[in-house]
Amino acid sequence: MKKISIFLEHLLQAHEQSGKSIEEVFSAAKKCGNDGIETNAGFIGAQEELQKKLQDACLSVSQLYENYTWEDFDNDIKMKNHITTAKKLGADKILFIPPYFSDMKPETVQAEKEKVKIMIRKICALSKPEGITVTMEDFDNLQNPSSKLCFLEEYIKEIPELMITFDTGNFLANGEEVLEAYPVLKDRIVNVHCKDRLSDVSSCATGTGIIPFKTIVEKLKQISYDGNFTVEHFDIENQLEAMEKSAAYMKSLT
Numbered sequence: 001m002k003k004i005s006i007f008l009e010h011l012l013q014a015h016e017q018s019g020k021s022i023e024e025v026f027s028a029a030k031k032c033g034n035d036g037i038e039t040n041a042g043f044i045g046a047q048e049e050l051q052k053k054l055q056d057a058c059l060s061v062s063q064l065y066e067n068y069t070w071e072d073f074d075n076d077i078k079m080k081n082h083i084t085t086a087k088k089l090g091a092d093k094i095l096f097i098p099p100y101f102s103d104m105k106p107e108t109v110q111a112e113k114e115k116v117k118i119m120i121r122k123i124c125a126l127s128k129p130e131g132i133t134v135t136m137e138d139f140d141n142l143q144n145p146s147s148k149l150c151f152l153e154e155y156i157k158e159i160p161e162l163m164i165t166f167d168t169g170n171f172l173a174n175g176e177e178v179l180e181a182y183p184v185l186k187d188r189i190v191n192v193h194c195k196d197r198l199s200d201v202s203s204c205a206t207g208t209g210i211i212p213f214k215t216i217v218e219k220l221k222q223i224s225y226d227g228n229f230t231v232e233h234f235d236i237e238n239q240l241e242a243m244e245k246s247a248a249y250m251k252s253l254t
Contacts, residue, residue, distance in 0.1 A: 002226050034231075036228070061091040068098055112145060165190070207250070
């Protein structure tokens with residue numbers, strides 16, 4: 001196992017839930033085995049004090065995500081800020097979340113997928129000189145152009161520079177099978193979101209739900225995967241407890 005990370009949003013929620021200081025929560029995250037965090041580029045880029053606290057806790061930034069809108073299609077300001085923030089904070093990967101479809105009519109979906117491809121090519125071209133890798137994930141909303149396996153397969157076939165953040169739990173939410181998706185995407189996986197789900201598709205601590213993590217990790221070992229494993233469990237009542245369980249479980253899979 002290489003590095004384990006956690007979403008910064010979980011740590012901030014743990015701070016609110018527990019009454020512990022942010023410094024105490026960051027220290028607990030590091031102590032239980034997290035090396036870094038993932039978070040939104042626009043948020044962390046404006047939080048210099050929080051950046052300093054992460055640095056003091058020796059928590060690196062593994063990847064920054066950003067949600068794009070159709071207004072960003074003809075304007076690359078958000079892309080440039082996304083890349084600049086990642087470079088400043090030492091993240092070598094960024095997660096591109098495309099705009100939602102305007103509607104689900106077949107002709108709209110097809111036309112807007114083509115626009116997404118233009119956006120992907122643009123952000124890849126902007127990122128390459130900075131040594132930053134662009135990824136997309138299987139997003140857990142069918143109105144998003146990165147939600148279906150067939151969409152992701154189409155993008156990576158046409159855009160060699162695009163890599164994959166493999167979210168273990170979102171295929172289930174979209175009515176697809178993670179172990180069927182894996183062989184289609186495996187050659188492009190550079191980051192993994194370790195998201196577990198209960199049978200009702202709600203989030204839970206990693207290793208406590210129905211996602212076949214042992215099988216997934218074994219398959220990743222077979223391809224000598226050396227990327228990050230980021231535990232993800234939004235909307236959990238006790239983020240501190242979930243953080244500890246998730247980190248312990250992922251460390252047990254080495």
